[in-house]
Amino acid sequence: MKMPQEIKTSKHTFEELINEDFLEESHIESFERALQLDEPHFDHTTELSSPPTPGSPVAGPSRIRKVSALSDFAPIHLRVDRARKRKYKYRRHDWWFLILRWPLLMFIFLFISTEFGLYVLIRQLVNGKEWVTAWRGTKGQLRKKLRAAQTYKEWKEAAIALDEYLQFDEWKKVNEDPFYDWKLVRKVKRSLRTLREKKDARGCLGVLETCIRPNFAAVESPRLYSETFLGTKDSIESYFDELEKSLEYIRETPELSLDEKKRFFKSANTNLGVSALCLSGGGTLGYYHFGVIKAFLDEGLLPRVITGTSAGGLVAALTCTRTDEELKVLLAPRLADKITACEETISVWLNRWMKTGARFDSASWARKCTFFTHGSMTFREAYERTGRILNISVVPHDRYSPTKVLNYITAPDTVIWSALLASAAVPGILNPVVLMQKLKDGSLVPWNWGSLFKDGSLKVDIPTQALNLYFNVTNPVVSQANPHVHLFFFAPRGSAGRPVAHRKGKGWRGNFLLSAAEQWLKHELTKNFKVIRDLELLPPLLGSDWSSLFLQRFDGAVTIWPRTRFMDFIRILTDPDPPELERMMRVGQLVTWPKLHMISNRVRIEKQILLGRQAVRTLSRSRSIPPHLKSTLLHPTRQDEKERSTERRSKPPSPIPTTSEQPISVDTDAEEAFSQGSQWFYSRGRTRRAGSPIIERHQEEASRDPLSSFRMRRKWAEDLLSPVEPVEGSDNEGDQQHSTEKEENNNSRLSPSTFFKRLPSLRGIHLPLSNERVQDTKEFNHAPTNDIWSSESSDEDTPDEFRYSHSPGRRLNYLPPMEKDGPRDAGTDGL
Numbered sequence: 001m002k003m004p005q006e007i008k009t010s011k012h013t014f015e016e017l018i019n020e021d022f023l024e025e026s027h028i029e030s031f032e033r034a035l036q037l038d039e040p041h042f043d044h045t046t047e048l049s050s051p052p053t054p055g056s057p058v059a060g061p062s063r064i065r066k067v068s069a070l071s072d073f074a075p076i077h078l079r080v081d082r083a084r085k086r087k088y089k090y091r092r093h094d095w096w097f098l099i100l101r102w103p104l105l106m107f108i109f110l111f112i113s114t115e116f117g118l119y120v121l122i123r124q125l126v127n128g129k130e131w132v133t134a135w136r137g138t139k140g141q142l143r144k145k146l147r148a149a150q151t152y153k154e155w156k157e158a159a160i161a162l163d164e165y166l167q168f169d170e171w172k173k174v175n176e177d178p179f180y181d182w183k184l185v186r187k188v189k190r191s192l193r194t195l196r197e198k199k200d201a202r203g204c205l206g207v208l209e210t211c212i213r214p215n216f217a218a219v220e221s222p223r224l225y226s227e228t229f230l231g232t233k234d235s236i237e238s239y240f241d242e243l244e245k246s247l248e249y250i251r252e253t254p255e256l257s258l259d260e261k262k263r264f265f266k267s268a269n270t271n272l273g274v275s276a277l278c279l280s281g282g283g284t285l286g287y288y289h290f291g292v293i294k295a296f297l298d299e300g301l302l303p304r305v306i307t308g309t310s311a312g313g314l315v316a317a318l319t320c321t322r323t324d325e326e327l328k329v330l331l332a333p334r335l336a337d338k339i340t341a342c343e344e345t346i347s348v349w350l351n352r353w354m355k356t357g358a359r360f361d362s363a364s365w366a367r368k369c370t371f372f373t374h375g376s377m378t379f380r381e382a383y384e385r386t387g388r389i390l391n392i393s394v395v396p397h398d399r400y401s402p403t404k405v406l407n408y409i410t411a412p413d414t415v416i417w418s419a420l421l422a423s424a425a426v427p428g429i430l431n432p433v434v435l436m437q438k439l440k441d442g443s444l445v446p447w448n449w450g451s452l453f454k455d456g457s458l459k460v461d462i463p464t465q466a467l468n469l470y471f472n473v474t475n476p477v478v479s480q481a482n483p484h485v486h487l488f489f490f491a492p493r494g495s496a497g498r499p500v501a502h503r504k505g506k507g508w509r510g511n512f513l514l515s516a517a518e519q520w521l522k523h524e525l526t527k528n529f530k531v532i533r534d535l536e537l538l539p540p541l542l543g544s545d546w547s548s549l550f551l552q553r554f555d556g557a558v559t560i561w562p563r564t565r566f567m568d569f570i571r572i573l574t575d576p577d578p579p580e581l582e583r584m585m586r587v588g589q590l591v592t593w594p595k596l597h598m599i600s601n602r603v604r605i606e607k608q609i610l611l612g613r614q615a616v617r618t619l620s621r622s623r624s625i626p627p628h629l630k631s632t633l634l635h636p637t638r639q640d641e642k643e644r645s646t647e648r649r650s651k652p653p654s655p656i657p658t659t660s661e662q663p664i665s666v667d668t669d670a671e672e673a674f675s676q677g678s679q680w681f682y683s684r685g686r687t688r689r690a691g692s693p694i695i696e697r698h699q700e701e702a703s704r705d706p707l708s709s710f711r712m713r714r715k716w717a718e719d720l721l722s723p724v725e726p727v728e729g730s731d732n733e734g735d736q737q738h739s740t741e742k743e744e745n746n747n748s749r750l751s752p753s754t755f756f757k758r759l760p761s762l763r764g765i766h767l768p769l770s771n772e773r774v775q776d777t778k779e780f781n782h783a784p785t786n787d788i789w790s791s792e793s794s795d796e797d798t799p800d801e802f803r804y805s806h807s808p809g810r811r812l813n814y815l816p817p818m819e820k821d822g823p824r825d826a827g828t829d830g831l
Contacts, residue, residue, distance in 0.1 A: 014329050018338065022375030023367055027436070030444040031418065032363050034434040037450060105537045112528050119521045123490070126510035126518070134501035138165060146229070147590065152299060155593045159229035159497070168228040168499070175235045180218040182235060188217075189239045192246045201255040204246055205264055211243070212268045212605070214474045222558070225598045226494035232598075240601045247608035251615055258619050265612040273474025274606055275599070276305035276467050278556060279312030281424075281457045282481035283572040286311025287339070287581060288562040291588015292479045293319050294331045299596055301603050305471050307391035307405070309457045312479070313423045314372055317416050320390035321374035321382045333582035338371050342575045357542070358431040359573075362421055365430065369417040378438050379419075380412035389471065393463045394422040397432045397452035399545050403459050405466040406435075413437040414447050422453035427542035429573075457482070458545070461552055475602055477595075478556035479588075483569055485554045488525075489561045490518055496558065497594020526551065558595050562587050 134143060142162045149155035163169050175182045188211050195204040215221065219239060224232045231237065250256065250264065277296065279289045289312055296302040302324075308316030322330060341360065349359045370376065374385075382390050391407045404410070406419050418436040425432050432452035436444040460466075461482065467473035480489065492508050492515035494500045500509055508515040532538050533547035540546075562584075576584060 012326055012329055014332060014334065017326060017330050018334065020371070022370045022373075024370075024376055027376045027415070027444045028363055028366055031366055031434070031436055034436065034446045034450060035362060037446070101537055104535075105532065108528050108532060108537070112525060115521050115524050115528075119518065119525070120487070122514055122518050122521065123487070126490075126514050129510050129514075130501040149590075149593075152295070152589075152593050152596065155590075156230055159594075163228050163230060171227055172231060172234050175233065177224070177233065179221050179223045180233075180236070182217075182233075184217045185219060185235060185239050189235070189242050192242045196242075196246055196249050199253075199255070201250065201253045205250060205256065205260070208243075208246055208250065209264065209267065212272050212609075214271075214273055220475075220557070220598075220602060222496050222598070223493065225496040226491070226499055228499060229497055229594070230597055237601075240605065244604055244608055247605070247612065251608070251612040258616065261612065262616045262620070265609055265616055268609050269613060270472060272605065272609065273468075273472045274305060275303045275475040275477060275603055276307060276471070276473040277303045277316075278462045278464070278467075278476050278478045279306070279308040279316050280461050280478065280480045280482050280554070281310025281312055281455070282483055282486075283311055284574055284576065285481040285483055285486070285562070285564060285568055285572065286315065287576055287584050288481050288588045289315040289479050290331060290335070290581070291562075291585035291590075292560060292592045293327070293588075294585060295589040295592035295596065297324060297327055297331070299600070301596060301600055302388075303477065303603070304387060305389045305391070305467065305473055307393065307463060307467060308423070309393050309461055310424045310426070310455055312481070313392045313420050314369070316390055316392070317369075317382075317420055318372045320386055320388040321372075321377055321416070323386055331585070333578040333585070336576050336578045336581040338368075339575050339581070340368060341365060342573055353428075356431060358429060360430050362430060362433050365421055365424070366417055369420050373416040373420065376415050376417065376438060376444065378413050378415055379406060379408040382416060383408040390416065391463065391467065391470075392416075392419040392423050393457075393460055393466075394419060394435075394453040395455065395459055397454055399540065403463065403466075404453070405463045405470070407470065409470055411435070411437070411447065413439075415444060418447075423455055423457075425454040426458075427454070459548055459552070461554060462556065464553065464556065475558075476556035477558045477560070477599060478554070479560045479592075480554055481562060481564075482554065483564075483572060484549065486561060486564060488522055489555075489559065490522070492519065495594075496598045558599060560591055560595055562591050 134140065139162075142158065142165060146155060146158040146162060149158055175186065188207060191207050192204060195207065211217075218224075219236050224236065247268075250261065256264075277292075279292075280286070289308075293302070293315060302319070306316045306320055308314070318330070319327065344360075352361065353359050374382070377385075379390055382388070389407060391405050393403050393405050395401065395403050406414055411419075415436045415438055418433065421430065421433045422435060424430055432454040434450050435447040435453055437447040438444055462476065462478055462480075464473070464476050467476065480486065490509075491498070494509070500507055529547075529550045533551060536547075538545075538547045
């Protein structure tokens with residue numbers, strides 16, 4: 001496999017990065033051959049760079065046309081007419097459906113058109129009233145200064161001034177609010193501060209395990225960030241500050257063992273989850289995402305999990321295949337010189353559309369995408385190069401297959417530019433394409449048996465469910481630019497960083513009547529589209545099902561949508577020039593800055609958890625160092641920490657980890673299990689080399705945990721269920737040992753009845769697998785006289801499994817049997 005390129009530590013210039021050529025014509029030719037193959041040639045002997053799907057197609061020799069005859073008496077090349085068999089036409093619907101389908105569809109579309117016109121009118125009334133109210137006097141001047149900000153620092157200064165003028169800062173000082181549990185937040189904050197000051201690490205650990213949850217006590221509610229232009233309640237701000245300090249204290253304290261820290265940070269990562277940035281499609285509108293990425297990058301808040309569809313996939317691919325240093329240089333207006341997807345004249349693409357049914361050519365787009373994907377880089381190579389996780393959603397060409405989310409786990413060796421083409425394959429714009437995967441020798445072959453894929457936004461534009469499944473994403477940040485849903489984003493009570501423009505941020509946008517009409521019309525439109533989908537009234541258009549296009553979930557925990565212009569919809573399939581791209585990037589930054597404070601409160605907690613997991617991993621690897629150094633690393637003193645920090649500041653920044661030292665994943669244990677499981681599965685049946693790292697790791701774990709082996713756990717359970725009692729009247733220790741070995745050999749295979757006999761908690765129960773009843777008269781004689789069930793307990797209240805027999809006067813004593821010397825200690829009771 002071709003290794004990822006080494007990352008230079010020196011600073012890059014824009015000319016160096018923009019003029020890099022990543023195109024490999026052999027890969028494009030393999031892609032073109034794969035598109036022409038109707039029945040891909042399969043070769044099961046080719047060794048892939050990673051465990052492939054069995055039966056993956058590879059490029060084979062040119063196809064030979066099959067030669068066959070109709071019968072033994074018909075020549076091969078002679079066409080013989082034969083009677084055609086009548087094919088049975090399966091009629092899916094009844095006559096009522098065939099008669100009423102089109103009239104009902106036209107009637108519903110008439111309703112939709114009328115409601116859509118009224119919806120646009122109401123939105124314009126709301127915008128007009130807000131403009132008259134918000135852009136007059138001093139408030140209007142402060143708002144203009146807010147929009148004229150060139151950096152996030154200038155924007156924050158203008159937002160603070162606007163909050164002070166509108167007296168929103170008074171709302172921040174009041175702790176009481178109905179939209180969050182302010183009493184619980186105050187208790188947790190005081191407990192964490194008190195325990196941290198007292199150096200009570202385990203007490204602090206217990207409080208953190210309780211409060212590290214998504215939206216704990218509703219502190220992440222968008223309503224708490226929509227009352228001001230910047231920030232939220234002071235009590236919530238101080239709560240996040242204390243949470244961050246406590247996590248840092250847990251990471252650095254020597255009072256907790258390494259195993260305790262490992263369990264805590266793993267549990268915290270699972271409970272809290274991670275954030276992800278989701279970039280939607282939208283044609284030319286998708287280039288607004290460049291400004292969103294730049295705003296996150298400048299403030300160091302760019303999530304490690306990024307997903308994209310169509311145009312958003314192109315921006316996500318550039319982000320996940322470049323380092324932070326390279327992105328800060330590349331995100332400039334001159335990047336528009338590389339965006340040339342729509343440069344063809346109308347005569348060229350119209351002729352192609354008449355012949356192939358698609359406006360653009362797949363091979364031409366593949367050549368242009370190689371710059372944004374750093375050549376023929378795969379999902380795994382992108383993750384190893386930058387540490388960011390790229391996800392692209394695609395849909396199989398058939399109508400009913402579910403959406404597939406491609407990433408370094410589901411499709412590690414799939415080439416990113418082929419996934420981008422599939423994600424942009426909107427019917428009529430680009431034909432479905434074949435996904436390509438890279439082999440060890442660097443060549444490309446079709447992936448998934450050469451199946452065709454198309455745009456994933458037709459079914460799932462924002463794959464929040466798949467992101468939660470693979471990477472435990474609980475806080476999706478969505479940048480939405482789709483033209484068909486952009487108009488319907490309306491926050492009647494304001495959004496984060498954008499309070500209501502009138503009545504000092506209180507009330508409803510426009511007024512209650514206009515906001516209520518907007519919500520009612522939007523729900524009516526959704527209802528009509530659901531009727532069309534559920535009744536299957538809409539026929540397939542260009543071979544695709546469009547009924548779910550308006551019925552997806554397009555928002556997230558935080559939703560960013562740019563302010564578009566009317567000309568953006570006219571130029572939906574055109575390439576931006578440098579001035580236009582500069583404007584789009586600036587608009588993307590302006591709409592992202594109001595959301596950054598809300599996102600930063602969540603991200604800084606995730607970063608502390610990530611730093612804790614990285615520290616635990618580093619200390620775990622240090623177990624192989626000499627013992628006299630291990631104590632210093634596991635329990636560092638203040639002097640050691642000061643010396644290390646001085647040494648780190650004096651050293652140059654280390655490069656991004658390569659394949660020799662992979663970056664820590666979002667869920668380290670899941671990724672480790674995935675990689676180890678794959679290595680074991682594809683190496684079974686082969687002779688392992690001596691000193692294999694897998695064998696050494698298993699041996700080390702077995703030495704630390706005696707019960708890690710299945711045989712050891714089974715032997716431990718058998719010993720526990722069959723305790724050996726000393727032989728009465730025998731003083732010979734050798735006879736006793738011989739009797740013990742014989743008893744163990746006899747009980748190596750326990751029958752079901754014998755197994756239940758040895759369970760002390762099931763004595764006296766009628767065995768389901770045997771006709772005999774387990775009774776121990778000695779233990780029943782020593783049983784307590786008091787019944788377990790009270791005299792008021794009825795027979796109906798007693799579960800069937802706890803009834804001793806069918807006789808009404810006897811009840812089951814399921815407590816442990818009494819010993820001769822008194823009751824058995826509860827802490828030493830068998831199982």
